[in-house]
């Protein structure tokens with residue numbers, strides 16, 4: 001159910017959460033003498049169970065794309081940074097896994113398009129630092145009713161920001177984009193800067209560079225408690241870590257973590273069926289044949305988008321930009337396939353070169369805010385806790401800049417971008433009747 005407000009947690013709820021959260025080192029830490037030697041049962045300096053807490057400038061919770069880039073920027077700023085991840089890396093249980101994502105400047109709002117200029121630079125920088133290709137230019141074909149609101153918003157943003165585009169008139173569409181049936185009345189514009197990001201490879205790259213910069217990644221360590229304060233303390237089954245600041249980039253688990261800080265955001269987690277469709281003739285929609293990524297707006301209740309066949313030879317990824325609500329820990333129990341039915345009908349109508357039954361279905365999750373804009377802000381009550389959440393199914397491409405601004409917030413610096421669209425205060429304040 002969508003929570004329409006952010007609100008402090010009631011006292012009894014807090015007590016319940018506290019009960020569920022093991023705090024293995026609380027109390028014991030205080031018994032440590034200045035020498036750091038353990039007095040509980042042994043005198044060893046290496047006693048792991050009773051080790052003193054480690055101190056960091058910043059702890060980042062969650063090694064998805066946003067947490068990894070935040071940690072990377074903190075390390076670049078010379079900060080002692082710990083990145084904690086609940087699963088053993090790499091994993092496929094959150095939102096950042098998979099082979100590919102779309103990168104584009106085409107957006108409905110200027111503030112996203114503005115951020116993209118630096119994103120492209122920072123992606124290129126990471127490619128150099130890690131010595132791997134992360135971006136492949138393909139262009140993005142935007143399609144949708146020419147007179148429709150969404151199509152016009154995209155078109156106008158691209159025009160205002162002088163994004164390099166090619167407009168395809170109905171008469172020339174088929175010559176440039178063969179094997180796609182255009183709907184009558186649809187406009188078609190190509191954002192020629194757009195392309196594919198190699199997502200899993202990008203996560204590996206940013207983690208590797210972070211480590212090279214002296215950053216510490218502890219995976220397989222789930223944070224079970226956060227104690228706000230200065231320093232802020234976070235607890236996992238292996239210990240308690242203290243830091244000057246904390247960044248929470250926990251994707252679909254954002255509210256679970258925030259419950260330790262008396263804050264809940266209006267986030268809805270949905271499971272996405274990531275569908276791949278077989279080409280009847282291999283290569284028809286291939287990246288090597290210059291088939292672009294595409295985004296079709298106002299063609300169904302939610303957008304439909306796709307990427308050329310590339311990562312799985314002969315298979316084209318086409319997805320519905322919405323899914324069914326899920327608990328992130330129970331993702332595989334969500335078996336709704338209504339989105340796949342929408343996609344099958346869409347494929348049959350618009351992509352005659354694809355078999356309209358998915359050949360591969362993988363799983364991923366979106367964490368949606370009510371307006372589908374991100375949350376990039378400090379915690380309203382604890383300013384040294386920074387939150388990056390609600391990336392609403394379009395956050396990957398922004399990873400390098402999101403990481404930069406979350407790092408700036410964590411260091412108490414003025415952020416490089418106007419973050420007003422991303423503030424927590426934009427959500428209606430809590431009302432008693434909603435609790």
Ligand SMILES: Cc1cc2nc3c(=O)[nH]c(=O)nc-3n(C[C@H](O)[C@H](O)[C@H](O)COP(=O)(O)OP(=O)(O)OC[C@H]3O[C@@H](n4cnc5c(N)ncnc54)[C@H](O)[C@@H]3O)c2cc1C
Nearest residue numbers: 062064065066086094095096102223251364391395396397
């Ligand atoms: C199918 C699909 C297609 C998409 N396509 C695009 C696209 O084309 N272009 C684009 O720009 N974006 C796209 N996105 C969106 C993008 O992938 C997400 O916005 C982005 O990955 C979100 O990253 P994140 O770091 O916030 O979350 P996540 O990747 O989920 O990372 C959060 C991490 O926190 C960890 N964590 C949670 N709780 C704890 C805890 N208690 N202790 C320790 N660790 C914890 C989780 O295990 C996880 O690894 C797509 C998303 C999906 C699902």
Ligand SMILES: O=C(O)[C@@H]1CCCC=N1
Nearest residue numbers: 102295303305321393394
């Ligand atoms: O962010 C993206 O580009 C993709 C495609 C459009 C919908 C969401 N994700």
